[in-house]
Amino acid sequence: MTDRAGRSLDRAGPTLEALADATRRTLLRAVADGGPTTATQLADDLPITRQAVAKQLAVLEAAGLVRSSRVGRETRFSACPEALLDVGRSLVSAGEAWDRRIDRLTARARERAAGAGSP
Amino acid sequence: MALERDVQLDDVDAELAWELVTRPEDLEAWLGVEVDLDAAPGASGRVVDVDGTVRRLVVEQVDEGRRLTWRWWTEGPTGDTEHVPGWDASRVEISLTPTEHGTALRVVETPLASAVTASTDAAGGWAGRLFDLQVLGLVATILIRA
Numbered sequence: 074m075t076d077r078a079g080r081s082l083d084r085a086g087p088t089l090e091a092l093a094d095a096t097r098r099t100l101l102r103a104v105a106d107g108g109p110t111t112a113t114q115l116a117d118d119l120p121i122t123r124q125a126v127a128k129q130l131a132v133l134e135a136a137g138l139v140r141s142s143r144v145g146r147e148t149r150f151s152a153c154p155e156a157l158l159d160v161g162r163s164l165v166s167a168g169e170a171w172d173r174r175i176d177r178l179t180a181r182a183r184e185r186a187a188g189a190g191s192p
Numbered sequence: 193m194a195l196e197r198d199v200q201l202d203d204v205d206a207e208l209a210w211e212l213v214t215r216p217e218d219l220e221a222w223l224g225v226e227v228d229l230d231a232a233p234g235a236s237g238r239v240v241d242v243d244g245t246v247r248r249l250v251v252e253q254v255d256e257g258r259r260l261t262w263r264w265w266t267e268g269p270t271g272d273t274e275h276v277p278g279w280d281a282s283r284v285e286i287s288l289t290p291t292e293h294g295t296a297l298r299v300v301e302t303p304l305a306s307a308v309t310a311s312t313d314a315a316g317g318w319a320g321r322l323f324d325l326q327v328l329g330l331v332a333t334i335l336i337r338a
Contacts, residue, residue, distance in 0.1 A: 089303050090303075164195065167195055167301060168195050168197075170241070171195060171197045171299060171301065172197070173242070174222050174223060175197055175199050175222075175299070177221060177222035178199065178201075178212065178221075178222040178223075178297070179199060179201065180221075180222075181212060181218060181221040181222050182201040182202075182204050182208075182209075182212055183202075185204070185208055185211075185212065185218070186201075186202070186203040186204050186208065186294075
């Protein structure tokens with residue numbers, strides 16, 4: 074119960090959804106590669122308009138995949154690996170939950186096939 | 193990015209396999225400790241997992257003997273019976289295929305777009321999405337660097 078968020082695949086939805094778009098993945102990779110960087114710099118480096126960069130960075134930030142900080146008059150973006158770790162943990166624990174369910178299912182199937190627990 | 197599991201159920205014929213995935217007594221032996229699941233499209237249900245997690249579900253597709261899908265989500269603080277935007281969901285698909293010695297069962301769980309994100313993305317919505325290997329590659333690259 075205490076680890077509910079880490080155990081349910083359903084909570085990974087927003088992060089995975091943010092990662093589902095190729096433009097956002099390109100941006101995230103560029104942010105991770107370039108360290109703290111600005112939307113203007115990203116638009117200069119990538120075949121993406123400044124407007125699209127700003128829009129997609131906002132989606133990535135809402136999903137916790139990037140964070141922004143003000144440095145003087147600039148807003149700089151950096152990647153947040155923690156959100157990816159959370160997704161990784163969710164996938165692993167959801168997979169483990171299915172492994173345990175399937176172990177129990179196999180045992181039940183064996184019982185039923187042997188004639189126990191039938192209606 | 194879906195989770196997939198395959199298992200071969202030996203000596204289990206199609207009829208027994210369908211019971212194992214739809215009959216409450218059988219479901220409570222493996223899916224969760226308390227399972228309320230009526231294999232009828234649109235039926236609402238509830239699963240209490242072995243760790244105490246409570247999930248609400250809605251049955252989606254029922255192809256008797258072959259395929260059953262539902263979407264489920266962790267119950268919110270209000271014990272919601274309807275999906276609440278912002279609480280995210282996933283779809284579970286169970287398919288059964290007869291084999292020489294029994295039945296092959298496949299489970300696929302796919303996270304669904306959150307309603308919040310979907311509203312900012314016209315292509316989003318409740319359609320389940322499969323996420324490609326590029327995502328995993330990206331995740332690995334960034335984690336290695338971190």
